[in-house]
Every structure is written in structure tokens, then in C-alpha cells.
Amino acid sequence: MDYLNDIFSSLLKVNSFFTDYKKTFTENFVLYFRKTAKQKIPEIRIKSLADNLYEELFLFKNNPLDELYSLGLKMYETKVDIRAVLSKVFMIMAKEFLEYLIEEDKDIIYLKNFISLIETYLSTLDKANVDYIDSLQDKLVEIVEEKKADETESIIDILKVKKENIKVIDYFFEVPVVCKSKLIRTEGRNVFLDVSSCINKIFEKNHYVFIKVENLSKSIECRVKEIDYSRGVLILTDFEYAPIPQEKRRYIRVRLDKKLPVVLIKNSTEVKGIIDDISVGGIGVFLTDTHNLKTGDTVDIIFVLDGYTVNVLGQIRYISPSGRTTRIGIKFLSLSARDEEIIGEFATKRQFEILRKLRQL
Known part of the structure; x- marks a missing residue:
């Protein structure tokens, strides 16, 4: 409050401007309030608000920041952007205050203090906006938490x-694996x-799995809380309705167990990565440096699969x-037969290799 008191003390020396x-x-407040506010508010109420606000801000008696924040x-x-309204009003006021100072042959310090004051007022409104x-x-x-609960x-x-x-x-x-299970009991969630x-x-x-039950059109996503294979008990939690992403895919997608190098080329710049998964529709690639690649970019893709070099156009x-x-998903655009x-x-x-591994588990 000390810095405000100093500003107030200074501006009180030119109080005739603020009085008039x-x-x-x-x-000006009524004019810009009407332009900004979407609601139709009676003019008498806007004028009353402006009068009260002016007395709070420019009588220089009490600290107005709490009232301004509220x-x-x-x-x-x-839904009224009061900061936008006051920004316009303060700019006009600053211009006319400058003209007053010139006419009255006053020191520039009064203008500096006035600018500091309105910046403080606008900062207070910024804080109110952030808090709101x-x-x-x-x-x-x-x-969201209530809806999820x-x-x-x-679901339970x-x-x-x-x-x-x-x-x-x-x-x-x-590769999808379906486990037919039976409910043992529920405890809370x-x-x-x-x-x-x-x-x-x-x-x-802590991996996420999906549940399907008869006559329910929605699939359920949930998290594995615990798994005890010796007793054959699976504990699931964090339930919510969610589609199974893999079911929307048009092509069989498989993850690789060995690193398969790939080169992406954009505007003569080569980016090297490792293929994580692949299908006839596209590939998932891991990169250590994206080299400014962006979603929507078209790239040339080169990799060798079982001794055959694939060179195809793709879109990120x-x-x-x-x-x-960084993982990048790329859709093939021009696969040859x-x-x-x-x-x-x-x-x-x-x-088939993955299915053989499954049978060995």
C-alpha cells in the first residue's frame, strides 16, 4: 500500500483534474461497456457502476484494489470483460490528463504516476481474470470427477x-487376446x-485393458491394479466407457520385436528412426530428434522389410x-501393389509369431 500512498499523494496535487x-x-465507461457487454443492462445501472468505480479509483482515500478485484x-x-472496457477508458483519460498537464504547465512526474496507477488497476483485473x-x-x-464416479x-x-x-x-x-472371466467380488471401485x-x-x-459384456454396445476401459496368476485373480479399477482403438483400424497392425531402421525424408532432410509397429495402412516410428517435422507433413519413407526395400510416400x-x-504415426499414401x-x-x-509367443506364456 505504501507505493499507492505515494502515487495518491502525488496525484492529489493535481486533484482538480480528477474532480472535474x-x-x-x-x-466513456457507458459507451465502451455497451460495446463490450452482450447483456442488455439499463443505462442507469451502468452509470451508477461507473460513478461508484470512479470514486473508488480516483478519490485517493482508501486502497481500492480489493474492491476492484471483487x-x-x-x-x-x-461475461463482461471489464478490463477491456477500462483499458479503453483509461487510454482516453491518460490522453486528456496529458493535455491538462501541458495546459497547467505541470511536471511529467504526474503522468508517470498516473500511468503506474492504471497499470496497477489493470494488473488487479488480470489477477481476477486468472483466478476466475x-x-x-x-x-x-x-x-468430471463426479461424472466419472x-x-x-x-459399470460396476x-x-x-x-x-x-x-x-x-x-x-x-x-494382437488381441480375449480372456473369459467371472466376477468374484467388488470392493469400492x-x-x-x-x-x-x-x-x-x-x-x-498398471496396464490398461478393455472389458466387453453381453448386450452392452459400449466397451469399458480399466486399469490392472493387481494380478495374481497363482490364484488366478485379476483386480481392475479406474473404469470408464471408451472405444477400443484397435477395432477401428482397417488393417492388421503388429509390433516388431527387433529394431527396424527407417529413413524419413522431408525437403532433402533425412531423419532416421526405428519402426515400432506396421500395417498396410502405415507405421509407428520412434525418433530421437524430430528435425521440425509437423503433423500433416508429407515425407518419403524408406525401409527394408525381409530384404525388400520399401520406398513410399506418407503423411504424418x-x-x-x-x-x-518421440513417437510419430505415419499413414501410407501411395503403396504399390x-x-x-x-x-x-x-x-x-x-x-503368427506373436501367437506362438502367446502360447508359450
């Missing part, structure tokens, strides 16, 4: 009814399933950081 300016302030919050709640947005985000998080309860109720026919789906190197009849031990703690569909590397045959045969052969 109230009417002009109110007129006003900012209320205005933002009613934060409060909206907190409310949104609360709503309701959704979880609904369904699983209690469908307890004898619950299919848990996981993906092993992109955790579901205990009997998976003793599943021949493949593919579930891993997504870029996703993954630890120290021979390229498609080679990649299709490789994907099929790789799928």
Missing part, C-alpha cells in the same frame, strides 16, 4: 449383473475377477513425445 473528470469518465470477478462471472479461469477449471475438474458405479453394477460372462481384452504386440481359465499370462500391473498423422524419444503384398505378408507372418 468524473462526468467524462462515466460517459468487481472484476463479478464482471467475468457475468482457475475457479472454472476447478469446477470442471469437480464435474457415477460412470464407475454404473453392470459387471455384478453380468458376472458369469465378462470378457477382458488385452493386446499383445497389437475395485473389481475382482477369476481369470484362472485364461491360458495366456499377458496382464501387467500425429506426433507424441514418449520419454526421451508389390509394397502392399510385402507388408501384408510380413504383418501376417509376424502375427
